[in-house]
Amino acid sequence: MKRVLILAFSFVSYILFSYTIGVITSYSTETYSLLVDASNLINEEYSEYKDYVKFINSSSDLTCDYYVNLYLTYDSTNNLYKATYKDFDYIVSSVYSPKGYKKYSTFLEEIVYYPLEKISINKLKRRDFDNYLRLTFYPGVDEYGDFKDGKFLFITDRLGGNRNLAYIDIQNEKITLLPVWSSSEYYPRFSPDMKMLLFQGSLHGNWSIYTMPFGVSDYSKKIKKISDSNLPSYTPVWYDNDNVLYIQDTEKGNVMIMANIYNGKKQVLNVYGDMVFTPFVYDGNIYYTSLNGANFGIYKYVDGKNFKVEDSFYNEHDPVIYKNKLVFTSNRDGIYRIWMKDLDTSSVTCLTSDINYDVFYPTVSDGLLFFSVYKDGEEPDIFVKKLDF
Numbered sequence: 530m531k532r533v534l535i536l537a538f539s540f541v542s543y544i545l546f547s548y549t550i551g552v553i554t555s556y557s558t559e560t561y562s563l564l565v566d567a568s569n570l571i572n573e574e575y576s577e578y579k580d581y582v583k584f585i586n587s588s589s590d591l592t593c594d595y596y597v598n599l600y601l602t603y604d605s606t607n608n609l610y611k612a613t614y615k616d617f618d619y620i621v622s623s624v625y626s627p628k629g630y631k632k633y634s635t636f637l638e639e640i641v642y643y644p645l646e647k648i649s650i651n652k653l654k655r656r657d658f659d660n661y662l663r664l665t666f667y668p669g670v671d672e673y674g675d676f677k678d679g680k681f682l683f684i685t686d687r688l689g690g691n692r693n694l695a696y697i698d699i700q701n702e703k704i705t706l707l708p709v710w711s712s713s714e715y716y717p718r719f720s721p722d723m724k725m726l727l728f729q730g731s732l733h734g735n736w737s738i739y740t741m742p743f744g745v746s747d748y749s750k751k752i753k754k755i756s757d758s759n760l761p762s763y764t765p766v767w768y769d770n771d772n773v774l775y776i777q778d779t780e781k782g783n784v785m786i787m788a789n790i791y792n793g794k795k796q797v798l799n800v801y802g803d804m805v806f807t808p809f810v811y812d813g814n815i816y817y818t819s820l821n822g823a824n825f826g827i828y829k830y831v832d833g834k835n836f837k838v839e840d841s842f843y844n845e846h847d848p849v850i851y852k853n854k855l856v857f858t859s860n861r862d863g864i865y866r867i868w869m870k871d872l873d874t875s876s877v878t879c880l881t882s883d884i885n886y887d888v889f890y891p892t893v894s895d896g897l898l899f900f901s902v903y904k905d906g907e908e909p910d911i912f913v914k915k916l917d918f
Contacts, residue, residue, distance in 0.1 A: 548651045550644040551593030552584045560601035560610065567640040575645060575666075582644045594651075595702075597643060610636065614643045619704055621687050638668035650702045653897075653913060661884070664697070664899070664911040672901040672909040676894045677719045682726070683911060684714055694728060709741075709749055716763065719743065722770050725790075729763045729775075736761035738775045740790055755788050757795075762786075764807045774798075774808045774815065785817065785830075801828050801835035811850035818846050827857055839870055839877075851893040852918060856880070858889050867891050867900055880914060888912075 556564050564584060572579050588596050598615040613622040623639035625631055645666040652658050665671035667687045674683040681697045685706070694707040694714050712732040719726065726743045729736055738756040741748045756762035758777055765775035768787060777786050785798045785805050802819030809816045815830040816838060826840025827848045839845050843861035845868075850856070855870040865887040867880045880898060881888050887903045898914040 547657070548648060549581050549583055549593040549595075550647050551588060551591060551596040552582060552599050552644050553587055553596055554584050554599045554601065556601040557603060559603035559605070563601050563610065563612070563637070563640060567637050570637050571641050571645075575641070578645055578648055581648050582641075595647060597647065599640070599643075601640070612636070612640045616643070616647075617703075619706065621706075635668050638666070642666040642668065646704065647702065650697060650699060650704075654699050654702060656915060658913075658915075660914065662913045664913050666910065668908060670908045671911050673716055673890050674892050674899045674901070674911060675718045676892050676897065676899055678723055679895075680719070680723075681899060681911075682717045682719055684717060694726065707748060709752065716765060718766055720767050720770055724770075727765045727767055727773055729765060735759065736763050738762045738765045738773065738788075740773070753790070755790055756786075757793075766808050766810055768810050768815075774810065776806055776808070785815075798830060799833065799835075800830050807847050809848045809850065816848040816850060816855075818848065827855065838872075847890055849891050849893050851916075854918070856891050856893055856898065858891065865889060867898065880916075884912075 554564060568584055571582055583591050583593055585591050600613040602611045604611070608626055608628065610625045611622055613620065623636060625633065625636035646664070649662055649664050652662055653664065667685065669686040670692060671683060671685045674681060679699045681699065683695055684692045685695045686692050688706060688708055692713040692715060693709065694717050695704060696707070697704050709730065709732060712730050715729040717726055717728040724743060725740050727740050730739045732739065732752065733754065737754055739752050739754055741752040755773060756775060756777060760778040762775050762777045765773050768774050771791060772787055772789050774785060774787050776783050782804050785800050785808060786795050787798060788795045800817060800819070802821050804820040806818040817828060817830065819826050819828045825844040825846055827838045827845045829836045829838050838848070838855060839857060841861060843859055846858040848855060848857050853872050855872055857868055858865050859868050864885065866882065866884065867888050868877055869880050870877045881900070884902060886905065888900050889903065891898060891900045893916070896916050898916055900912055901909045902912050903909045
Protein backbone atom coordinates (compact mmCIF):
# COMPACT_ATOMS: atom_id res chain seq x y z
CA MET A 530 0.00 0.00 0.00
CA LYS A 531 2.77 2.46 0.83
CA ARG A 532 4.14 2.20 -2.67
CA VAL A 533 0.95 3.66 -4.13
CA LEU A 534 0.84 6.42 -1.54
CA ILE A 535 4.37 7.46 -2.43
CA LEU A 536 3.42 7.33 -6.08
CA ALA A 537 0.39 9.50 -5.47
CA PHE A 538 2.18 12.10 -3.38
CA SER A 539 5.03 12.31 -5.87
CA PHE A 540 2.52 14.20 -8.02
CA VAL A 541 1.79 16.83 -5.38
CA SER A 542 3.06 20.27 -6.28
CA TYR A 543 3.61 23.23 -4.05
CA ILE A 544 1.52 25.28 -6.45
CA LEU A 545 -2.19 25.43 -5.73
CA PHE A 546 -4.02 23.86 -8.67
CA SER A 547 -7.68 24.43 -9.32
CA TYR A 548 -8.94 20.92 -10.02
CA THR A 549 -7.66 17.44 -9.17
CA ILE A 550 -8.81 13.91 -9.95
CA GLY A 551 -8.23 11.16 -7.41
CA VAL A 552 -7.87 7.81 -9.18
CA ILE A 553 -8.69 5.24 -6.49
CA THR A 554 -6.70 2.30 -7.78
CA SER A 555 -7.11 -1.37 -6.94
CA TYR A 556 -4.08 -3.39 -8.02
CA SER A 557 -2.12 -6.55 -7.31
CA THR A 558 1.55 -7.46 -7.23
CA GLU A 559 1.26 -8.50 -10.88
CA THR A 560 -0.27 -5.18 -11.94
CA TYR A 561 1.73 -2.74 -9.84
CA SER A 562 4.17 -2.18 -12.72
CA LEU A 563 1.22 -1.06 -14.87
CA LEU A 564 0.46 1.65 -12.36
CA VAL A 565 4.08 2.80 -12.28
CA ASP A 566 4.30 2.89 -16.08
CA ALA A 567 0.98 4.72 -16.37
CA SER A 568 2.16 7.31 -13.86
CA ASN A 569 5.38 7.79 -15.80
CA LEU A 570 3.37 8.21 -19.00
CA ILE A 571 1.43 11.10 -17.48
CA ASN A 572 4.63 12.68 -16.16
CA GLU A 573 6.40 12.41 -19.51
CA GLU A 574 3.74 12.71 -22.22
CA TYR A 575 1.03 14.70 -20.44
CA SER A 576 3.16 16.80 -18.12
CA GLU A 577 0.65 19.67 -18.15
CA TYR A 578 -1.78 17.31 -16.39
CA LYS A 579 0.58 15.62 -13.93
CA ASP A 580 -0.27 17.91 -11.02
CA TYR A 581 -3.98 17.23 -11.47
CA VAL A 582 -3.93 13.39 -11.43
CA LYS A 583 -3.42 11.51 -8.15
CA PHE A 584 -3.25 7.70 -8.07
CA ILE A 585 -4.31 6.78 -4.53
CA ASN A 586 -5.61 3.86 -2.46
CA SER A 587 -8.75 5.51 -1.12
CA SER A 588 -10.47 8.87 -0.93
CA SER A 589 -9.15 9.30 2.61
CA ASP A 590 -5.57 9.38 1.33
CA LEU A 591 -5.84 12.75 -0.33
CA THR A 592 -8.46 15.45 -0.77
CA CYS A 593 -9.35 15.82 -4.44
CA ASP A 594 -12.11 17.59 -6.32
CA TYR A 595 -13.40 14.36 -7.85
CA TYR A 596 -12.71 10.63 -7.53
CA VAL A 597 -12.91 7.78 -10.05
CA ASN A 598 -12.22 4.08 -9.57
CA LEU A 599 -9.61 2.13 -11.52
CA TYR A 600 -9.27 -1.67 -11.25
CA LEU A 601 -6.09 -3.32 -12.56
CA THR A 602 -6.30 -7.12 -12.67
CA TYR A 603 -4.30 -10.02 -14.09
CA ASP A 604 -5.57 -13.38 -15.37
CA SER A 605 -2.59 -15.72 -15.09
CA THR A 606 -4.37 -18.57 -16.90
CA ASN A 607 -4.71 -16.52 -20.07
CA ASN A 608 -1.83 -14.11 -19.42
CA LEU A 609 -4.30 -11.25 -19.71
CA TYR A 610 -4.21 -7.81 -18.06
CA LYS A 611 -7.38 -5.78 -17.62
CA ALA A 612 -8.00 -2.14 -16.70
CA THR A 613 -11.52 -1.02 -15.78
CA TYR A 614 -12.72 2.49 -15.02
CA LYS A 615 -15.90 2.86 -12.98
CA ASP A 616 -17.48 6.25 -12.45
CA PHE A 617 -21.12 5.70 -11.49
CA ASP A 618 -22.73 4.36 -14.72
CA TYR A 619 -19.57 4.89 -16.77
CA ILE A 620 -17.91 1.45 -16.89
CA VAL A 621 -15.29 0.80 -19.56
CA SER A 622 -12.69 -1.98 -19.64
CA SER A 623 -9.56 -2.51 -21.72
CA VAL A 624 -7.51 -5.69 -21.99
CA TYR A 625 -3.94 -6.48 -22.96
CA SER A 626 -2.01 -9.66 -23.62
CA PRO A 627 1.76 -9.65 -24.22
CA LYS A 628 1.08 -12.13 -27.03
CA GLY A 629 -1.77 -10.14 -28.55
CA TYR A 630 -1.96 -7.52 -31.29
CA LYS A 631 -2.26 -4.51 -29.01
CA LYS A 632 0.88 -2.55 -28.15
CA TYR A 633 1.75 -2.15 -24.48
CA SER A 634 1.99 1.62 -25.04
CA THR A 635 -1.62 1.63 -26.26
CA PHE A 636 -2.74 -0.22 -23.14
CA LEU A 637 -1.01 2.38 -20.97
CA GLU A 638 -2.94 5.08 -22.84
CA GLU A 639 -6.12 3.17 -22.01
CA ILE A 640 -5.14 3.30 -18.34
CA VAL A 641 -4.57 7.07 -18.18
CA TYR A 642 -7.15 8.52 -20.59
CA TYR A 643 -10.17 8.88 -18.31
CA PRO A 644 -8.82 11.24 -15.62
CA LEU A 645 -7.31 13.37 -18.40
CA GLU A 646 -10.74 13.66 -20.00
CA LYS A 647 -12.38 14.55 -16.69
CA ILE A 648 -9.88 17.36 -16.22
CA SER A 649 -10.43 18.65 -19.76
CA ILE A 650 -14.21 18.62 -19.32
CA ASN A 651 -13.80 20.71 -16.18
CA LYS A 652 -11.55 23.12 -18.07
CA LEU A 653 -14.14 23.32 -20.84
CA LYS A 654 -16.91 24.01 -18.35
CA ARG A 655 -14.92 26.93 -16.92
CA ARG A 656 -13.47 27.82 -20.35
CA ASP A 657 -10.13 27.78 -18.61
CA PHE A 658 -7.86 27.16 -21.58
CA ASP A 659 -5.92 29.07 -24.21
CA ASN A 660 -6.08 28.49 -27.95
CA TYR A 661 -6.97 24.75 -28.10
CA LEU A 662 -8.21 22.20 -25.59
CA ARG A 663 -7.86 18.49 -26.24
CA LEU A 664 -11.14 17.01 -25.03
CA THR A 665 -10.73 13.25 -25.59
CA PHE A 666 -7.69 11.08 -24.84
CA TYR A 667 -8.86 7.54 -25.48
CA PRO A 668 -6.37 5.90 -27.91
CA GLY A 669 -9.20 4.55 -30.06
CA VAL A 670 -11.70 6.49 -32.16
CA ASP A 671 -13.37 9.68 -30.90
CA GLU A 672 -14.71 11.79 -33.75
CA TYR A 673 -17.55 13.67 -35.45
CA GLY A 674 -19.74 15.63 -33.10
CA ASP A 675 -22.66 17.94 -32.46
CA PHE A 676 -22.84 20.58 -29.74
CA LYS A 677 -26.10 21.95 -28.39
CA ASP A 678 -27.38 23.24 -25.04
CA GLY A 679 -24.15 22.39 -23.23
CA LYS A 680 -23.97 18.80 -24.47
CA PHE A 681 -21.44 17.45 -26.94
CA LEU A 682 -22.51 14.38 -28.93
CA PHE A 683 -19.87 12.22 -30.62
CA ILE A 684 -18.95 8.64 -31.56
CA THR A 685 -16.38 6.45 -29.82
CA ASP A 686 -15.16 2.85 -29.90
CA ARG A 687 -14.05 2.74 -26.26
CA LEU A 688 -16.53 -0.05 -25.50
CA GLY A 689 -14.56 -2.18 -27.95
CA GLY A 690 -15.01 -2.85 -31.66
CA ASN A 691 -18.02 -0.95 -32.94
CA ARG A 692 -18.43 2.82 -32.93
CA ASN A 693 -21.05 3.89 -30.39
CA LEU A 694 -22.83 7.12 -29.62
CA ALA A 695 -21.77 9.06 -26.53
CA TYR A 696 -22.25 12.53 -25.16
CA ILE A 697 -20.55 14.84 -22.70
CA ASP A 698 -22.75 16.86 -20.36
CA ILE A 699 -20.39 19.75 -19.81
CA GLN A 700 -22.29 21.39 -16.96
CA ASN A 701 -22.44 18.13 -14.99
CA GLU A 702 -18.96 17.04 -16.19
CA LYS A 703 -20.21 13.59 -17.17
CA ILE A 704 -19.62 11.24 -20.10
CA THR A 705 -22.54 8.97 -21.01
CA LEU A 706 -22.25 6.09 -23.47
CA LEU A 707 -25.26 5.14 -25.62
CA PRO A 708 -24.36 1.79 -27.17
CA VAL A 709 -26.50 0.19 -29.84
CA TRP A 710 -25.24 -3.36 -29.73
CA SER A 711 -24.35 -5.15 -33.00
CA SER A 712 -24.21 -1.84 -34.83
CA SER A 713 -21.81 0.99 -35.60
CA GLU A 714 -22.96 4.61 -35.58
CA TYR A 715 -21.68 7.71 -37.34
CA TYR A 716 -22.63 11.38 -37.79
CA PRO A 717 -24.85 11.85 -34.71
CA ARG A 718 -27.07 14.92 -34.44
CA PHE A 719 -29.32 16.38 -31.74
CA SER A 720 -32.82 17.37 -32.83
CA PRO A 721 -33.58 21.10 -32.46
CA ASP A 722 -35.73 20.39 -29.38
CA MET A 723 -33.12 17.97 -27.92
CA LYS A 724 -35.68 15.16 -27.67
CA MET A 725 -34.27 12.93 -30.42
CA LEU A 726 -30.98 11.78 -31.90
CA LEU A 727 -30.33 11.24 -35.59
CA PHE A 728 -27.47 9.11 -36.88
CA GLN A 729 -26.08 6.88 -39.60
CA GLY A 730 -25.93 3.26 -38.46
CA SER A 731 -25.40 -0.34 -39.55
CA LEU A 732 -28.09 -1.99 -37.42
CA HIS A 733 -29.64 -3.68 -40.47
CA GLY A 734 -26.39 -4.47 -42.26
CA ASN A 735 -25.86 -1.61 -44.71
CA TRP A 736 -25.58 2.07 -43.79
CA SER A 737 -29.01 3.47 -42.98
CA ILE A 738 -30.49 6.51 -41.25
CA TYR A 739 -32.06 6.16 -37.80
CA THR A 740 -33.64 8.22 -35.05
CA MET A 741 -33.96 7.37 -31.38
CA PRO A 742 -35.16 9.25 -28.29
CA PHE A 743 -32.64 11.17 -26.20
CA GLY A 744 -32.67 11.27 -22.41
CA VAL A 745 -34.54 8.00 -21.78
CA SER A 746 -33.14 4.72 -20.45
CA ASP A 747 -34.80 2.45 -23.03
CA TYR A 748 -33.60 4.41 -26.06
CA SER A 749 -32.36 1.32 -27.92
CA LYS A 750 -35.87 -0.19 -27.92
CA LYS A 751 -37.26 2.85 -29.71
CA ILE A 752 -34.85 3.15 -32.63
CA LYS A 753 -36.63 3.96 -35.88
CA LYS A 754 -35.24 3.40 -39.37
CA ILE A 755 -35.86 6.39 -41.65
CA SER A 756 -34.16 5.46 -44.93
CA ASP A 757 -35.63 2.60 -46.96
CA SER A 758 -33.09 1.84 -49.70
CA ASN A 759 -30.88 -1.23 -49.89
CA LEU A 760 -28.03 1.09 -50.90
CA PRO A 761 -26.05 3.08 -48.29
CA SER A 762 -27.51 6.22 -46.71
CA TYR A 763 -25.31 8.61 -44.74
CA THR A 764 -24.45 12.05 -43.26
CA PRO A 765 -27.91 12.95 -41.88
CA VAL A 766 -28.91 16.30 -40.39
CA TRP A 767 -32.14 17.71 -38.95
CA TYR A 768 -34.06 20.18 -41.09
CA ASP A 769 -36.52 20.78 -38.25
CA ASN A 770 -38.05 18.66 -35.49
CA ASP A 771 -40.16 16.71 -38.00
CA ASN A 772 -37.92 16.43 -41.05
CA VAL A 773 -34.38 15.26 -41.74
CA LEU A 774 -31.95 15.43 -44.64
CA TYR A 775 -29.58 12.67 -45.68
CA ILE A 776 -27.59 11.45 -48.66
CA GLN A 777 -28.78 8.32 -50.44
CA ASP A 778 -26.58 6.32 -52.80
CA THR A 779 -28.07 5.36 -56.16
CA GLU A 780 -26.89 3.10 -58.95
CA LYS A 781 -25.24 6.06 -60.70
CA GLY A 782 -24.25 8.37 -57.84
CA ASN A 783 -26.25 9.79 -54.95
CA VAL A 784 -29.09 12.16 -54.11
CA MET A 785 -30.12 14.35 -51.18
CA ILE A 786 -33.40 13.35 -49.58
CA MET A 787 -35.69 15.20 -47.20
CA ALA A 788 -37.75 12.76 -45.11
CA ASN A 789 -40.51 13.26 -42.57
CA ILE A 790 -39.69 11.04 -39.58
CA TYR A 791 -43.37 10.57 -38.65
CA ASN A 792 -45.30 9.98 -41.87
CA GLY A 793 -42.38 8.65 -43.94
CA LYS A 794 -42.89 11.10 -46.81
CA LYS A 795 -39.69 11.61 -48.82
CA GLN A 796 -38.60 14.17 -51.39
CA VAL A 797 -35.48 14.20 -53.57
CA LEU A 798 -33.95 17.68 -53.66
CA ASN A 799 -32.55 18.95 -56.94
CA VAL A 800 -29.12 19.97 -55.66
CA TYR A 801 -26.03 20.79 -57.72
CA GLY A 802 -23.13 18.46 -58.49
CA ASP A 803 -22.17 14.98 -59.65
CA MET A 804 -22.45 13.85 -56.01
CA VAL A 805 -23.28 15.64 -52.76
CA PHE A 806 -22.36 15.17 -49.09
CA THR A 807 -22.66 16.58 -45.54
CA PRO A 808 -25.75 18.83 -45.62
CA PHE A 809 -26.16 21.54 -42.98
CA VAL A 810 -29.27 23.62 -42.27
CA TYR A 811 -29.19 27.27 -41.24
CA ASP A 812 -32.21 29.57 -41.20
CA GLY A 813 -34.11 27.19 -43.47
CA ASN A 814 -31.35 27.16 -46.11
CA ILE A 815 -29.45 23.98 -46.92
CA TYR A 816 -25.67 24.15 -47.27
CA TYR A 817 -23.86 21.10 -48.63
CA THR A 818 -20.64 19.73 -50.09
CA SER A 819 -20.82 19.26 -53.86
CA LEU A 820 -18.47 17.10 -55.93
CA ASN A 821 -18.01 18.23 -59.53
CA GLY A 822 -15.48 16.20 -61.47
CA ALA A 823 -12.59 15.90 -59.00
CA ASN A 824 -13.34 19.10 -57.09
CA PHE A 825 -15.31 19.54 -53.86
CA GLY A 826 -17.02 22.86 -53.13
CA ILE A 827 -19.76 24.25 -50.89
CA TYR A 828 -23.16 25.27 -52.25
CA LYS A 829 -26.49 26.45 -50.88
CA TYR A 830 -29.99 25.22 -51.76
CA VAL A 831 -32.75 27.81 -51.36
CA ASP A 832 -36.32 27.39 -52.67
CA GLY A 833 -35.29 24.94 -55.36
CA LYS A 834 -32.28 26.95 -56.54
CA ASN A 835 -28.56 26.36 -55.94
CA PHE A 836 -25.93 29.02 -55.23
CA LYS A 837 -22.16 28.78 -54.92
CA VAL A 838 -20.87 29.69 -51.45
CA GLU A 839 -17.21 28.61 -51.58
CA ASP A 840 -15.71 26.61 -54.43
CA SER A 841 -12.02 27.26 -55.08
CA PHE A 842 -9.31 25.38 -56.95
CA TYR A 843 -8.88 23.36 -53.73
CA ASN A 844 -11.40 21.19 -51.90
CA GLU A 845 -13.97 22.47 -49.41
CA HIS A 846 -16.00 20.16 -47.15
CA ASP A 847 -18.21 20.05 -44.05
CA PRO A 848 -20.07 23.41 -44.11
CA VAL A 849 -21.29 24.94 -40.85
CA ILE A 850 -22.85 28.40 -40.48
CA TYR A 851 -22.32 30.42 -37.30
CA LYS A 852 -23.13 34.12 -36.92
CA ASN A 853 -23.22 34.63 -40.69
CA LYS A 854 -19.84 32.99 -41.13
CA LEU A 855 -19.15 29.82 -43.08
CA VAL A 856 -16.91 27.40 -41.18
CA PHE A 857 -15.55 24.59 -43.34
CA THR A 858 -12.69 22.18 -43.99
CA SER A 859 -10.23 22.77 -46.84
CA ASN A 860 -6.82 21.58 -48.02
CA ARG A 861 -5.91 24.90 -49.64
CA ASP A 862 -2.51 25.07 -47.94
CA GLY A 863 -1.59 21.41 -48.35
CA ILE A 864 -3.36 19.73 -45.43
CA TYR A 865 -6.95 19.84 -44.27
CA ARG A 866 -7.61 22.65 -41.80
CA ILE A 867 -10.67 24.50 -40.49
CA TRP A 868 -11.34 27.78 -42.30
CA MET A 869 -13.89 30.55 -41.86
CA LYS A 870 -15.44 32.76 -44.53
CA ASP A 871 -17.25 35.95 -43.55
CA LEU A 872 -20.39 35.87 -45.69
CA ASP A 873 -20.68 39.67 -45.53
CA THR A 874 -17.12 40.59 -46.56
CA SER A 875 -16.01 37.31 -48.27
CA SER A 876 -12.75 37.37 -46.28
CA VAL A 877 -11.37 33.91 -45.45
CA THR A 878 -9.38 33.07 -42.30
CA CYS A 879 -7.73 29.84 -41.15
CA LEU A 880 -8.83 28.83 -37.63
CA THR A 881 -6.38 25.94 -37.11
CA SER A 882 -3.23 27.23 -38.80
CA ASP A 883 -0.92 25.87 -36.09
CA ILE A 884 -2.28 22.30 -36.12
CA ASN A 885 -0.16 20.42 -38.63
CA TYR A 886 -2.44 17.42 -39.01
CA ASP A 887 -5.60 16.86 -41.00
CA VAL A 888 -8.64 18.33 -39.25
CA PHE A 889 -12.26 17.56 -40.14
CA TYR A 890 -15.90 17.77 -39.00
CA PRO A 891 -16.28 21.20 -37.40
CA THR A 892 -19.30 21.99 -35.25
CA VAL A 893 -19.84 25.41 -33.70
CA SER A 894 -22.14 26.75 -30.99
CA ASP A 895 -21.98 29.12 -28.03
CA GLY A 896 -18.59 30.50 -29.03
CA LEU A 897 -16.92 27.07 -29.18
CA LEU A 898 -15.54 25.25 -32.22
CA PHE A 899 -15.26 21.45 -31.90
CA PHE A 900 -13.36 19.40 -34.48
CA SER A 901 -11.62 16.06 -35.02
CA VAL A 902 -7.82 15.89 -35.31
CA TYR A 903 -6.18 13.04 -37.22
CA LYS A 904 -2.57 12.76 -36.11
CA ASP A 905 -0.31 10.59 -38.23
CA GLY A 906 -0.49 6.96 -37.15
CA GLU A 907 -3.12 7.63 -34.46
CA GLU A 908 -6.88 7.45 -34.16
CA PRO A 909 -8.79 10.76 -34.11
CA ASP A 910 -9.54 12.84 -31.02
CA ILE A 911 -11.82 15.79 -30.34
CA PHE A 912 -10.36 19.26 -29.80
CA VAL A 913 -12.03 22.56 -28.89
CA LYS A 914 -11.19 26.15 -29.77
CA LYS A 915 -12.74 29.30 -28.33
CA LEU A 916 -14.00 31.77 -30.92
CA ASP A 917 -13.84 35.50 -30.27
CA PHE A 918 -16.64 36.70 -32.50
